[in-house]
Amino acid sequence: MMDNILFWLGFYIAMLIASIAIGYSKGNIVAGALLGYVLGPIGVLLLLLSKDRKMLSCPECSAKIHRHSYICPRCQQKVLHRFELK
Template sequence: MNEVAIIFVQNSHIIFIIWLISTLIATYIGVQRGFPFLAFINGIALGPLGLLFVLIQDNHNRKACQFCAEKILKEAKVCPHCQRNVNE
């Protein structure tokens, strides 16, 4: 068991960098998908596993605009991307 602890301590800077990069990527993807805080918490708490969770999560509060296909809020009346009326 001592060998595992020694390996972990010797490679802790690499583990920290991987964890930090995973958190940043998870947060970026979360911002793009509309749930930045949840993505940040997943990234910081779970690291690479949190990044995987963010990648497979879907935001059920958004739908695709029928004109430009960008993700918008379901309650939106005008698409913020193409400025067209999206009422059904």
């Protein structure tokens, strides 16, 4: 009985750590912690399929760039962000 409890406790702690790591890499650590804690392996799967909030696509060449970039390193074009007026 105690082995069974320790297994599930370790399993959910591992899912929590994995979801926090994935959330951190995608720029959404709070959602990672909550999904990993509440949903376990389903939360990890949801995070793997979620959108990356740290990277955006360049409107000119579609390269992945950091969301705070001012100039695309691939095509050297100025990147307009959502908060800027066109």
